[in-house]
Amino acid sequence: MLSMPSSDARSEASSTVLPASPNETGWQRQGKLWSNLKELCELLRIPTTTLLSDEELLFQHVQFKTGQRIHTIGQPFDTLYVVHSGFLKTVLIDEFGNEQVLSFPMKGDLFGVDGIHTKRHASEAVALSNCDLILLPFKKLTALGRTHAEFEHAMYSVMSRELVREQSMVSMLGALSAEARVARFLVSLSERYAEMGYSSKLFNLRMTRHEIGSYLGLTLETVSRTLSAFNEIGLISVDQRSIGIKDIEALKTLRRLPPSSSRAKQLAARKQKAAAANPSHIASA
Amino acid sequence: MLSMPSSDARSEASSTVLPASPNETGWQRQGKLWSNLKELCELLRIPTTTLLSDEELLFQHVQFKTGQRIHTIGQPFDTLYVVHSGFLKTVLIDEFGNEQVLSFPMKGDLFGVDGIHTKRHASEAVALSNCDLILLPFKKLTALGRTHAEFEHAMYSVMSRELVREQSMVSMLGALSAEARVARFLVSLSERYAEMGYSSKLFNLRMTRHEIGSYLGLTLETVSRTLSAFNEIGLISVDQRSIGIKDIEALKTLRRLPPSSSRAKQLAARKQKAAAANPSHIASA
DNA sequence: CGGAGCCTTGATACCGTTCAACTCAGGTGG
DNA sequence: CCACCTGAGTTGAACGGTATCAAGGCTCCG
Numbered sequence: 024m025l026s027m028p029s030s031d032a033r034s035e036a037s038s039t040v041l042p043a044s045p046n047e048t049g050w051q052r053q054g055k056l057w058s059n060l061k062e063l064c065e066l067l068r069i070p071t072t073t074l075l076s077d078e079e080l081l082f083q084h085v086q087f088k089t090g091q092r093i094h095t096i097g098q099p100f101d102t103l104y105v106v107h108s109g110f111l112k113t114v115l116i117d118e119f120g121n122e123q124v125l126s127f128p129m130k131g132d133l134f135g136v137d138g139i140h141t142k143r144h145a146s147e148a149v150a151l152s153n154c155d156l157i158l159l160p161f162k163k164l165t166a167l168g169r170t171h172a173e174f175e176h177a178m179y180s181v182m183s184r185e186l187v188r189e190q191s192m193v194s195m196l197g198a199l200s201a202e203a204r205v206a207r208f209l210v211s212l213s214e215r216y217a218e219m220g221y222s223s224k225l226f227n228l229r230m231t232r233h234e235i236g237s238y239l240g241l242t243l244e245t246v247s248r249t250l251s252a253f254n255e256i257g258l259i260s261v262d263q264r265s266i267g268i269k270d271i272e273a274l275k276t277l278r279r280l281p282p283s284s285s286r287a288k289q290l291a292a293r294k295q296k297a298a299a300a301n302p303s304h305i306a307s308a
Numbered sequence: 309m310l311s312m313p314s315s316d317a318r319s320e321a322s323s324t325v326l327p328a329s330p331n332e333t334g335w336q337r338q339g340k341l342w343s344n345l346k347e348l349c350e351l352l353r354i355p356t357t358t359l360l361s362d363e364e365l366l367f368q369h370v371q372f373k374t375g376q377r378i379h380t381i382g383q384p385f386d387t388l389y390v391v392h393s394g395f396l397k398t399v400l401i402d403e404f405g406n407e408q409v410l411s412f413p414m415k416g417d418l419f420g421v422d423g424i425h426t427k428r429h430a431s432e433a434v435a436l437s438n439c440d441l442i443l444l445p446f447k448k449l450t451a452l453g454r455t456h457a458e459f460e461h462a463m464y465s466v467m468s469r470e471l472v473r474e475q476s477m478v479s480m481l482g483a484l485s486a487e488a489r490v491a492r493f494l495v496s497l498s499e500r501y502a503e504m505g506y507s508s509k510l511f512n513l514r515m516t517r518h519e520i521g522s523y524l525g526l527t528l529e530t531v532s533r534t535l536s537a538f539n540e541i542g543l544i545s546v547d548q549r550s551i552g553i554k555d556i557e558a559l560k561t562l563r564r565l566p567p568s569s570s571r572a573k574q575l576a577a578r579k580q581k582a583a584a585a586n587p588s589h590i591a592s593a
Numbered sequence: 594c595g596g597a598g599c600c601t602t603g604a605t606a607c608c609g610t611t612c613a614a615c616t617c618a619g620g621t622g623g
Numbered sequence: 624c625c626a627c628c629t630g631a632g633t634t635g636a637a638c639g640g641t642a643t644c645a646a647g648g649c650t651c652c653g
Contacts, residue, residue: 115479136468165460179467180424189477239482242641
């Protein structure tokens, strides 16, 4: 069998424990302890054509508290993780100890894949809230792939999806303005929340401005200023960690904000039309 | 069996055919037509513990000329590619037709993985020189993985490697200055050439300044200026596509260039010491 | 209450982009 | 053969988007 991942007492009692927000009430105090293959595939959004649910193959759950590390850089790899509930971040640490946030895994996301190649984790995963994770011992997975063709395909598919995600990330960092990056970040968060069954219009950020900035290749000040600017022209409402999405279409197509000199007009026009549609002058190429 | 990938006559006679450079003399006019599994694993730098070379499993080669597309965005996916010889680029095209370069595959590199997830290619691959590629029909691969446990592991490993590479790319784009990006690009190119058996000290770029810039999230002017600056302080020598590496250590550790006002001193000191070692004042944090 | 993070906002500096002019090499056609 | 053209590369000048530095506010918690 496999050894439990180190719960890593280094950050034990941990800094700040977030208050349970409305969105997190679905999290159960003790959670379930085992999931079968069918539940796993559903969580991963994998089409499970032929039902292999009859199998009594079970996958163990583990709970982590806010601030705990799931794995650290260099730690021997032997298992992948799927998020059953909760929010995390994965980070790279550069030669001078600076964090680079790579992703914010949440319900249904797979992580730990970077460890396969060198047999050691290339990144670190940290719980941003209390989490319930499903352990996928890698040996077990490969064995399963050998007996179930479609499951093998699913594994490749999920890894391919991760790769495409990273590629679009590279593309974004290489080409988009700060405002466009923040806008897209909000849109993707909104969509993820919708997928998970939460509100796509009103949610709480689970990460700090600093972490968002690191993820988007910006400073925390720029993130803060950009959110304020979006708030000012009515695209969103911001109050600390709480975000309200007001105009998702504008956020989706936004490339660059109009100069601040014309923002006043924007706001005025916006207030008149209230909830009118399609602000075409924002989505300019 | 599988259908040949479209040779894509769209860019047929193609714009500029590069003159055969010294580094490319190894490329054979017609190339070999088939490779076996052992050759494939060696090319991919996969440890092939138990020899399965006795198998008469053969993989077909295909040749592409400079400028031809190997696959385009949206094209149905059914095969992966391994570079046997030649140089390529993979690109994403954004909503307004702008190219975003994602990678520069060369000998031993795998590409096409992004197509697995949606069954359609998410990116486009273009030959930057005449190329000899090995076709890996995906169906064949998965079948092989089911019968050979270690080969299955190798597949996961290669995909994991790609993911880690993309992650370090994200990290670079998010955190490093223009100069550091160009320096690292040169270092990684140098190392790749060494792996392939070419000179790591003197080589030709296969891509334009524009393509390098796109890859690194910079403009072509910035790339050009940075190369000129490196040349000026003696880290490299540049003449169009030809690059000579003079001080690989400085390139590896470079984070930011000293202000141009002090470059004159730099250069003078450097000339005096000639090929002396370790320019510590360059590699400042 | 006091302290520690986190967040916001302002002023300023600077890196990289943008726009523009020019050079260079290779290819084509008169 | 040379004139011409085109795409690539270099270099300069000016602008502007973000980072940086700094001050102050908010919230939670001891």
